[in-house]
Amino acid sequence: MSILVNKNTKVVVQGITGKEGSFHAIQCKNYGTQVVAGVTPGKEGIEVEGIPVFNTVENAVKNTGANCSLIFVPPPFAADAIVESADAGIELIICITEGIPVKDMIPVKYYLKKNYPNTKLIGPNCPGAITPEEAKVGIMPGHIFKKGNVGIVSRSGTLTYEAAFQLSNLGIGQSSAIGIGGDPVHGLSHKDVIALFNEDEETKAILMIGEIGGTSEEEAAEYIASNVKKPVFAYIAGITAPPGKRMGHAGAIISGGKGTAESKMKALKEANVTVIENPAFIGKVIADALS
Amino acid sequence: MKLHEHQSKELLKRYGLPVPEGYAAFNLNEAKEAAQALGGYPLVVKAQIHCGARGKAGGVKIVKSDEELESFSESMLGKVLKTVQCPNGKVVSRLLIEKATPIEKEFYLSITLDRSNSKILIMASKEGGMEIEELSKEKPDAIIKEYVDPALGIMPYQARKLSFELGLNPSLFGKIVSKLYQAYMDLDASLLEINPLVLTKDGNIVLLDAKVEIDDNAAFRHKDIEELEDITQIDPLEVEAKKYGLNYIKLEGNIGCMVNGAGLAMTTMDIIKLAGGSPANFLDVGGGASVEQIANAFRILTSDENVKAVFINIFGGILRCDRLAQGLIEAAKMVNIKIPVVVRLEGTNVEEGRKILKESGLNFESAIDMWDGAQKAIKLAQ
Numbered sequence: 001m002s003i004l005v006n007k008n009t010k011v012v013v014q015g016i017t018g019k020e021g022s023f024h025a026i027q028c029k030n031y032g033t034q035v036v037a038g039v040t041p042g043k044e045g046i047e048v049e050g051i052p053v054f055n056t057v058e059n060a061v062k063n064t065g066a067n068c069s070l071i072f073v074p075p076p077f078a079a080d081a082i083v084e085s086a087d088a089g090i091e092l093i094i095c096i097t098e099g100i101p102v103k104d105m106i107p108v109k110y111y112l113k114k115n116y117p118n119t120k121l122i123g124p125n126c127p128g129a130i131t132p133e134e135a136k137v138g139i140m141p142g143h144i145f146k147k148g149n150v151g152i153v154s155r156s157g158t159l160t161y162e163a164a165f166q167l168s169n170l171g172i173g174q175s176s177a178i179g180i181g182g183d184p185v186h187g188l189s190h191k192d193v194i195a196l197f198n199e200d201e202e203t204k205a206i207l208m209i210g211e212i213g214g215t216s217e218e219e220a221a222e223y224i225a226s227n228v229k230k231p232v233f234a235y236i237a238g239i240t241a242p243p244g245k246r247m248g249h250a251g252a253i254i255s256g257g258k259g260t261a262e263s264k265m266k267a268l269k270e271a272n273v274t275v276i277e278n279p280a281f282i283g284k285v286i287a288d289a290l291s
Numbered sequence: 292m293k294l295h296e297h298q299s300k301e302l303l304k305r306y307g308l309p310v311p312e313g314y315a316a317f318n319l320n321e322a323k324e325a326a327q328a329l330g331g332y333p334l335v336v337k338a339q340i341h342c343g344a345r346g347k348a349g350g351v352k353i354v355k356s357d358e359e360l361e362s363f364s365e366s367m368l369g370k371v372l373k374t375v376q377c378p379n380g381k382v383v384s385r386l387l388i389e390k391a392t393p394i395e396k397e398f399y400l401s402i403t404l405d406r407s408n409s410k411i412l413i414m415a416s417k418e419g420g421m422e423i424e425e426l427s428k429e430k431p432d433a434i435i436k437e438y439v440d441p442a443l444g445i446m447p448y449q450a451r452k453l454s455f456e457l458g459l460n461p462s463l464f465g466k467i468v469s470k471l472y473q474a475y476m477d478l479d480a481s482l483l484e485i486n487p488l489v490l491t492k493d494g495n496i497v498l499l500d501a502k503v504e505i506d507d508n509a510a511f512r513h514k515d516i517e518e519l520e521d522i523t524q525i526d527p528l529e530v531e532a533k534k535y536g537l538n539y540i541k542l543e544g545n546i547g548c549m550v551n552g553a554g555l556a557m558t559t560m561d562i563i564k565l566a567g568g569s570p571a572n573f574l575d576v577g578g579g580a581s582v583e584q585i586a587n588a589f590r591i592l593t594s595d596e597n598v599k600a601v602f603i604n605i606f607g608g609i610l611r612c613d614r615l616a617q618g619l620i621e622a623a624k625m626v627n628i629k630i631p632v633v634v635r636l637e638g639t640n641v642e643e644g645r646k647i648l649k650e651s652g653l654n655f656e657s658a659i660d661m662w663d664g665a666q667k668a669i670k671l672a673q
Contacts, residue, residue, distance in 0.1 A: 076511065101509035102404060103479050109409050110441045141607060141639040156554020158606045161638060162661070165606070182553060185409045211554055214406040237557040240542075240564045241573070248538045248553025248575040250508060251406070278565055279558045280662030 002131035002176045003151065003196040003203070004092060004120070005033075005068065009135045012037040012057060012066035012090070014073050014081045021072035022048050024096075024139050028070070031136040036064040057088035070128065070137050071095040078124060079104035086116050093187070094137055095123035102250070105185040112187075121187025125249065127157035127179035138179065140164075148173015150286065151197035153190055154209035155182050155216070155249070159237060159279070163207060166283025172290065175203040182211070182249025190220035198228050205231045205290060207282070208273070210264055212238030213252045217264040225271035232273045233286050236261045292505045295339040297387040298519050299503035302478060306470045310498050313389030315339070322364045323357070325388040332356060333391045338367045340374075340381035341524040343422065343502075348374035350383070353391060360388075384523040392497050397487035398457055399423065399434075400468075402475045411439040411475070413468065415453050419487030445472040463496055478516065479509030528591055535587040537576060544569025546668050547598040549588055551576050551605050551615075559604045562661050568669035571598045576615075585618025590626045600672035602664055603634045612636050612644025620651045631656060631671035635664040 011028065015021040016038025026049050029035040037060035038048055044055040054060040057069060069085040071078060071094065078097040085093045105124070112119050122129060128138015132145040144161055146168040154160040160179050167174065178193045180186060190208055197203045206228070210217035217236065224232050239261045241247050243254040254260050265275050276285045294302070300310040313335075314325035326334055338350035345351055350372050354360045364386060373380035397419025405412040415435045418426055426434060435456050437449045450465035457464070467488075475483045482504040489499045510517050522530045532539035538553070546563050550556035553575050560570040572595065576588050592601060605615050615636070635658040636644050648655060656671065658664030 075508065099508045101479055101512075102481065102506050103476065103509060106404075106409055106411070106441045144638065154554070156552060158550075158552030158555035159558060161606045162555060162558070165637060184404055184406050209554070211557060216406075219407070237554050237561060240560040240570060241557055242540075242542070245540050245573075246507070247540070247557050247573055250506075252553055252557070278662065279562055280660055280665075 002134065003193070003200050004122075004176060004178060005129045005131050005135045005137045007032070007034070007134045009068045009092070009137060010034045010036045010064065010066045011068050011070050011137055012039060012060040012064070013051070014039045014057065014069055014071045014085065016040055016048050016051065016053060016072070017043055018072055024072065025049070025051060027142070028136050031142040032133075033135040033137060037066050057084045057090065061088045061090065066090065068092040068137060069094065071097055073097060075099040075101070079108045082108050082121065083111060086112055086119050091119050093119065093121045094126070094128050095121065096126065096128060096139055097123070098125040100124050100183065102185055105183065109185055109187070122178065123181040123183075123186060125183045126181030126186070127160060129176065129178045131176045132174055140177070140179070144168055145177060146173040149175055149202060149204040150207055151175045151200065151203040151205070152177035152207045152209070153193040153197070154179050155211050155251070156209060156237065159209050162279065163209060163235070163282045167286060170283045170287045172283065172287055175200060182251050184214065184251045190216045191223045194220055194223060194228065194232070198230060203230065205233065205286065207286065208232060208234045210234065210236045211249070211252050212241050212247065212254050212261050213249070213259040215259065218267040221267040221271040221273065224273060231289060233276055233282075233289070234268045234273045235276045235279055235282055236264045237279070292507055292510060292517070292520055293341045293524070294503045294505065294516070294519060295341070295385070295521060296337065296501055297339055297385070299501040300498065302503060302516070303471070303474055303498060303501055306474045308467060308470050308474070308498060309496060310501065311389040311392050313387055316364070316386045316388055317384070318368065319361065319364055322360060322386060322388060326357070326360055329388065329390050334360065335389045335391050336360065336363050337387040337389070338372050338383045339385045339387055340372055340377070340383055341521070342374050342377035342381050344374040344376050345372065348372055350374070382523050384521055392489060392499055393492040394489045394499070395492045396490045398459075398489070399426065399486045400471070400488045401482070401484040401486070402471060402480070403482050405438070408438070410441065413437045413439065413445070413453070413472070415457055417457055419489065423486070439472065445469055459490065459496065467496055478503065479506045479513060480504060481506045528595060532574070532588070532591050535584050537574065537584060537588050537591070539591060540573040541595065542570055542572050543597070544571045545597050545599045545672050547571045547592040547595065547601040549574050549576060549592055549601065549603045551607070555604065555606055559602065559661070559665075562665045563602065563669065566662070566665040566669055568665065568672065571595055582614065582618040582621050585615060586622035586625050589619065589622035593626055593628065593630065598630065600630055600668045601632045602668035603632065604661060604664055605636050605638070607636070607638030607640060607644070611640040612638055613640040613647055616644040616647035619648065619655070620653065623651070623653050631668075633658050633664050633668045633671065635659075635661060
């Protein structure tokens with residue numbers, strides 16, 4: 001068990017002939033992921049390192065049985081790529097693209113919710129999902145992850161790597177690690193992923209990595225308090241971030257007194273979550289608690 | 292991206308929205324010309340800065356003569372105006388000169404995204420002129436909220452409902468709300484705030500102030516608006532960083548940070564603080580940073596005179612460690628590095644990266660992890 005991706009996941013990479021798309025398609029394949037197809041309009045018939053390229057996601061699905069899409073399409077065309085995946089019957093859409101306008105994402109989110117309630121969107125502006133030693137569907141460096149029982153959910157890519165690396169070095173593996181992304185309008189939330197980990201037998205503990213902006217962490221805290229019996233750990237980035245300044249991610253901004261690291265930590269502590277103050281010791285705190 | 296009040300009003304005017312007649316003035320001559328074009332006094336002169344609470348800070352004045360116009364304009368133009376919201380102040384690069392509006396009553400109106408449900412939210416209140424933060428704390432019941440369905444857009448009944456609750460003429464105010472929503476969507480705004488919106492003594496509605504902020508991710512389809520950006524309102528190093536696609540925010544401390552990824556960049560700032568130091572900046576070199584970008588990042592970072600040591604914290608995902616190492620070497624060639632540099636590398640191609648750095652002959656201190664790196668940087672900065 002694990003969540004969202006595993007050795008049976010068949011991936012179609014949208015934007016496979018682009019620089020990042022081809023680089024990461026090959027990286028995923030080398031990790032052991034079944035990368036069965038690529039899509040670039042107008043390039044059907046060619047191959048990228050043995051991966052067949054199609055004009056449409058529909059063709060890719062028909063010919064290869066792909067059931068998960070990984071999107072590297074540039075921001076102006078990324079919303080279109082997400083909808084194309086959903087319309088082709090893909091039920092797990094992972095969008096890596098950074099910089100999609102909010103106005104493009106709002107209708108996409110509602111379209112999916114209304115027409116494909118079972119379809120899950122991860123991202124945009126995220127590192128993707130990994131189930132160590134089974135499948136990597138994203139841009140994370142695979143070698144730092146290790147198979148095990150801690151589920152990780154995070155808004156930030158590099159912070160996910162940092163945490164996984166610390167855990168792996170201490171001999172603690174991960175069931176799955178999911179990067180939900182740093183945009184204001186995105187697919188799965190902290191709460192959604194925690195619910196999946198909560199149901200997953202292999203996951204014995206959950207690490208949630210959050211950051212300033214929005215109320216996703218507070219909503220997760222509320223869910224955890226009434227639903228989760230597994231130990232939950234959390235780290236929140238941005239204690240030193242000044243209000244009104246966008247900290248890289250479009251969603252990481254303290255505005256109108258909302259979204260501070262303090263308020264998130266407070267909500268999590270009240271939900272009996274172990275809040276880790278020093279990010280250099282994420283691994284150590286979890287190792288000590290689980291031993 | 293933030294816009295000035297006068298720019299926001301010019302954009303909204305294109306949608307047929309009622310804004311006071313007025314002109315922007317960049318110097319004293321233009322201020323006088325504006326006064327003439329407006330046909331006499333009294334006039335309202337408003338300092339244009341990217342910061343709220345200008346009125347209380349003395350940045351807004353009603354002038355009744357040429358002399359008053361001149362003396363107030365001279366006291367503002369080119370000067371730094373500090374407000375409660377911007378304690379360090381912003382330079383006044385221009386003024387907005389408007390006809391005075393006879394006010395009967397003031398209201399608050401804004402449109403923005405509610406991230407908790409991914410819907411566009413319209414907020415209104417009879418308590419105009421108050422900051423929405425204060426209002427939501429002190430009188431949360433005084434804020435009226437309407438959510439817009441993404442497929443339908445704002446419906447006429449919603450605009451009517453807002454009118455009735457505010458006590459405004461529905462045919463007049465309803466049209467304004469619909470046009471404001473249209474403008475918000477067309478402009479790819481992330482915030483549209485009218486505070487105050489006023490009912491005039493002769494029964495008209497006027498947008499007395501206007502604040503429009505544009506979604507940075509949508510700038511590519513609004514080249515005309517992008518050109519409006521007033522860089523005098525932004526730290527020069529932030530402007531320089533933006534040219535190279537770098538995400539840099541200047542802070543007050545003395546440890547320069549170069550990090551990949553926004554989350555890790557924030558964390559690096561936090562850990563410096565936790566170790567007893569103070570970060571000089573937020574700097575995310577991004578996922579696909581080129582050698583040139585990294586080199587420029589290094590140059591920008593070290594051109595902040597407060598910076599006494601640099602902490603480079605890289606966890607390679609998309610950005611491979613060997614590429615970063617090459618960037619650092621290029622940067623070292625470009626800028627004469629006089630301050631200590633601590634490097635912590637981990638992730639994709641880390642061995643190659645470390646090897647490249649080691650063989651470069653550069654005198655960089657290496658750290659085993661973040662905590663070690665932060666402590667070393669703080670020690671070296673002393």
